[in-house]
Amino acid sequence: MRHLLSAGDLDRDQALLILDTAAEMAALSDRSVKKLPTLRGRTVVNLFFEDSTRTRISFELAAKRLSADVINFAAKGSSVSKGESLKDTALTLEAMGADAVVIRHWDSGAPYRLAHADWIGGSVVNAGDGTHEHPTQALLDAYTMRRHLRDGKGALEGVRVAIVGDILHSRVARSNVLLLQTLGAEVTLVAPPTLLPIGMETWPCEVSYDIDSVLPKVDAVMMLRVQQERMQAAYFPTAREYSRLYGLNGDRMRLLPEHAIVLHPGPMNRGMEISAEVADSDRAVMVEQVANGVSVRMAVLYLLLGGAKELSE
Amino acid sequence: MSAYVIRGVRPYGEEAVDIVINDGVITELAPVGTGKGEVIEADGLIALPGFVDLHTHLREPGREDAETIESGSQAAALGGYTCVHAMANTDPVADTAGVVEQVWRIGREVGLVDVRPVGAVTVNLDGKHLAEIGAMANSAAEVTVFSDDGKCVHDALLMRRSLEYVKAFGGVVAQHAQEPRLTENAQMNEGALSGKLGMVGWPAVAEEAIIARDVLLAEHVDSRLHACHVSTAGSVEVIRWAKSRGVNVTAEVTPHHLILTEDLVETYNPVYKVNPPLRTKKDVLALRAALADGTIDALATDHAPHPHEHKDCEWGAAAMGMLGLQTAFSVVMETMVEPGLLDWRGVADRMSVQPARIGGVESQGQPIAVGSVANIVVIDPKAKWTVVPEALASKSSNTPFAERTFPGTIVHTMYAGRPTVIGGVLA
Numbered sequence: 001m002r003h004l005l006s007a008g009d010l011d012r013d014q015a016l017l018i019l020d021t022a023a024e025m026a027a028l029s030d031r032s033v034k035k036l037p038t039l040r041g042r043t044v045v046n047l048f049f050e051d052s053t054r055t056r057i058s059f060e061l062a063a064k065r066l067s068a069d070v071i072n073f074a075a076k077g078s079s080v081s082k083g084e085s086l087k088d089t090a091l092t093l094e095a096m097g098a099d100a101v102v103i104r105h106w107d108s109g110a111p112y113r114l115a116h117a118d119w120i121g122g123s124v125v126n127a128g129d130g131t132h133e134h135p136t137q138a139l140l141d142a143y144t145m146r147r148h149l150r151d152g153k154g155a156l157e158g159v160r161v162a163i164v165g166d167i168l169h170s171r172v173a174r175s176n177v178l179l180l181q182t183l184g185a186e187v188t189l190v191a192p193p194t195l196l197p198i199g200m201e202t203w204p205c206e207v208s209y210d211i212d213s214v215l216p217k218v219d220a221v222m223m224l225r226v227q228q229e230r231m232q233a234a235y236f237p238t239a240r241e242y243s244r245l246y247g248l249n250g251d252r253m254r255l256l257p258e259h260a261i262v263l264h265p266g267p268m269n270r271g272m273e274i275s276a277e278v279a280d281s282d283r284a285v286m287v288e289q290v291a292n293g294v295s296v297r298m299a300v301l302y303l304l305l306g307g308a309k310e311l312s313e
Numbered sequence: 314m315s316a317y318v319i320r321g322v323r324p325y326g327e328e329a330v331d332i333v334i335n336d337g338v339i340t341e342l343a344p345v346g347t348g349k350g351e352v353i354e355a356d357g358l359i360a361l362p363g364f365v366d367l368h369t370h371l372r373e374p375g376r377e378d379a380e381t382i383e384s385g386s387q388a389a390a391l392g393g394y395t396c397v398h399a400m401a402n403t404d405p406v407a408d409t410a411g412v413v414e415q416v417w418r419i420g421r422e423v424g425l426v427d428v429r430p431v432g433a434v435t436v437n438l439d440g441k442h443l444a445e446i447g448a449m450a451n452s453a454a455e456v457t458v459f460s461d462d463g464k465c466v467h468d469a470l471l472m473r474r475s476l477e478y479v480k481a482f483g484g485v486v487a488q489h490a491q492e493p494r495l496t497e498n499a500q501m502n503e504g505a506l507s508g509k510l511g512m513v514g515w516p517a518v519a520e521e522a523i524i525a526r527d528v529l530l531a532e533h534v535d536s537r538l539h540a541c542h543v544s545t546a547g548s549v550e551v552i553r554w555a556k557s558r559g560v561n562v563t564a565e566v567t568p569h570h571l572i573l574t575e576d577l578v579e580t581y582n583p584v585y586k587v588n589p590p591l592r593t594k595k596d597v598l599a600l601r602a603a604l605a606d607g608t609i610d611a612l613a614t615d616h617a618p619h620p621h622e623h624k625d626c627e628w629g630a631a632a633m634g635m636l637g638l639q640t641a642f643s644v645v646m647e648t649m650v651e652p653g654l655l656d657w658r659g660v661a662d663r664m665s666v667q668p669a670r671i672g673g674v675e676s677q678g679q680p681i682a683v684g685s686v687a688n689i690v691v692i693d694p695k696a697k698w699t700v701v702p703e704a705l706a707s708k709s710s711n712t713p714f715a716e717r718t719f720p721g722t723i724v725h726t727m728y729a730g731r732p733t734v735i736g737g738v739l740a
Contacts, residue, residue: 086627107629108500108511109581116580117625130629132511174511198514199505 003115003124004300007135007175012182016155019143021299022292023152028065029295039068042305045098046072047089048127049105054266055127055137058290059102062297068305071098086110090119098122099305108132123304131169136300137265138175140293142183144285145220147292148261157184162214164190164246165224165273166235168197172265173224177205188214192246194235195226211246215255222263223248223274243272250277261285316350317732318343319725322360322691324681326657332360334687337730341683353725353732355691361661363395363688363726365668365677366638367487367565368462368541368613371397371428374415375404380618380708382416385638386425387706388616390733392638393690393723396427396669396677397616401438402463408433408444410452417454425733429672432456434475434486438464443474450482457673460487462541463588465523467493472527476536485537485563485671488527490548491589495519500628502575502590510578512628515590517545524548528555528562539671540564542615544589546599553608563671565613566600568644569635573597573713583624583631584713587617605654610667614641618709636712639705643719646694651720676729691725698722706739 001014010018028034044063046056056072063070075089086105093101100123103111108130115124128134146152149159161180167173167189180187187205189196200207208214215221226246228239236242248262256262262274262284270276278284319332324342331348333341341348366389372380382399389397399416401407407416413430420428432449436442438461449456459479466472466488475486496519501507503514524540528551531538540552543564555562569587574594577585585591603609617634624631645664649655655663665688669678679685699718702710726734733740 085622085625086630087625105627107627110627110629112581113627130511131513171511174509197508198503198516199508202505203508 001304004135004304005111005115005124005126006133006178007138008178010179010182012155015139015142015179015182018139018296018299018303019146021303022143022295025298025302026292026295035065035067037067038302039063039066039305042068042099043097044068044070044100044102044301045093046070047075047093047101047103048073049075050128052104052128054290055104058293059127059297062294063301065294065298066301068301086114087117087119090114094120094122100125100301102127104128106130125300125304128171130171132171133175134171135175135179136293136297137172138179139300140289140296141176141222141263141265142179143292143296144263144289145261148285149219149259155183156180159185159220160188160218161185162188162190162218162221163224164211164221164248166195166226167191167224168195170224176222177203181205188218190214190246192236211252212255215252216257218256218260220261220263221248221256224265225267225269226273228269228272239272247273247275248278249275253278253281253283256283263289265289317353317727317730318348318350319353319355319360319689319691319727320348321345322355322358324360325661326359329357332681332689334727334730337687339681339683339685339687353735355725358724359657359692359694360681361657361690361692362665362678362681363690363728364393364642364664365396365672365674366394366614366616367398367458367611367668367672368615369397369399369638370402370617370634371399371416372403372618373419374412378708379620382419382428383423384706384708385616385618386420386423386428387739388638390425390726390728390739391706391723392640393642393692393726394426394638395688395690395726395728396429396674398429398431398458398672400462401431401433401460406433406437407431408436410445410448413449413454413456414452426728427674427677429458429674430454430456431458431460431462431487434459434461434466435471440464440466440468440471443471443478446478446484447482450484457482457484458487458539459484460489460541462487462489465489465491465493467523469526469530473530473534476531476538477534480536483673485539487539487541488523489541490520490523490527492519492523500586501578502592504575504593506575506578512578517547517592520545520589521547521551525551528552528560531562532558532560536561538562542567542570542589542613543600543609544570544592544596546596549599549603549608553603556608563610563667564608565611566604566609567613567615568637568641569713570600571597571604571648572644577713581628583626583628584635584711586628586631586633587635588633601648601654604649604663605659610663611671612641612645612664613668614638618707619711620709624711634711636705636707636709638707640700640712640714640719642692642723643698643721646721647719650694687727687730689727690723693722693724694720696722
């Protein structure tokens, strides 16, 4: 594995290797010195064309815990019309000797283009591209579900997951559907029809417009952020109606089985897709997702940058 | 002007003759070896009327870094064309008599093909005010085709008025059918693949709904409509229905929509980014069948050169469009001739006769017969060639067919009785 561009590129063994490696990395964070020397002298660039402080600092911390040199490159407005092109930025990073580029870009496919256009030689990690994918988010979600529902071991066979919200614009949903299927989980997407892509019948998952009928049957529910601006493009009439029909409030949470957990990739719109009561309840695992994100990203960087060899030696 | 004889050539793939040309006109179809004049060897090759393109972006004035009237004319001649229609979305827009006359005049000076300017329907393509259609029609360029191509004349009232107004000049409105609200920021065909790739979809209905509206408007005001770059099976059905009602509608299809499908977008390589977008296999097959049965009247390239930096970037930032002039015939050969959907007379009809008729160009699309203007392309259907983007005559290299090997080469092109291409190179 040279790049991580899509959760769909991972086969079951590769996905499990990342999750198992992440578990080892997590053990490290319980120690007083939380650092491994593995990537000493290697350079990881966080190339962020879109603001995402959470994802950026998660990757930054992951790389630093592996002793890599980290450069944060916030490239605002980069297209032919707006300034320096992705190509020129890439050539600059290549000249500086970047071993891995972690890229967040507003354009679906930009990481794929960066990895395949012959502009750079290093590894490319997709940290979220447009409305396409966000594979490390799916990995940290799977890691979190595995800890709670499968004792932190193996795959997710038979685990039933509902993903609720703006599926159409969600890179988190796309990556999760692909990875969860690889790991054997059963996914149901829940959204108003306006927020589901055309052609969903070909996706390896179920689709429902009715959250209340789905919740009693799942082991985990993942609430997606819904941007209130969406109502201006007629995706739904008002934020209040959306919240009434698809928001996870206390009453709905009580429809879930006893053991079920609530995930959210953040940042949350409290009062929109999730109520404060749910967000602050003990079923909510959002804070843990953040911690697991660092472990999973350490595992990804470690495996991509040749750490696997050392691991087997 | 000197006399030429195209020796041993088979018009429409039929019996071999010597085509004798004097003063720009075919004066004799003589037995092989008997024609008098400067000999152009064409033993066993096929002669068709010179191709006519209804849809060419020559980029001049404004984007001479992408293409000029000269470089585009060279590409056209090498592709077997003797006439191109230069689209209006230049900078400045071809929305006045001054701009269309400039384009027309430079085309004449270059002298490789007839350059027929297309006039904008609305001022600056803004879809708000009618351009001075009468001034363009009455100018030296004698414009008959009006189009806001690149943009749709989406306002129903303005479209109605345009269709009515061009009747006074024997004109036709060539519509770029794209409902703007349904295609905001659209990147590719809408379907399962756009959902998977996380790209904003360009749904087929956004094209079909406009064509359906426009054929009804054309019927209502009894005017002529031409549908540019038809790309979906549904549009074919709408046009077939309209023609069956007697609506005066014609349609064109591009070479790329006859051969390429949306799955190429999975490479995120912007060389495949085009408007309307590449569609599905089902659409491709419907378009081929429609071109074969005449529901779609003409092939049109939508030759759209773009400078390298507009394609050497991420998908979302890239420009839409592909080169087409030098590969159009080979695509038709591969998708229509070799599968038996069109014979050589059919190719002549769809690539020359119909586009000349739609564009109102009397000197073009004439049969290979005594008395016709000598606009002739000579083809080697047995030869194969491999597309090398940098070797194309265009100033740009955004062909989707790099490294692809095609059947059929353009050997000679005669424009108004003079050779513009001899042996596959500019004369």
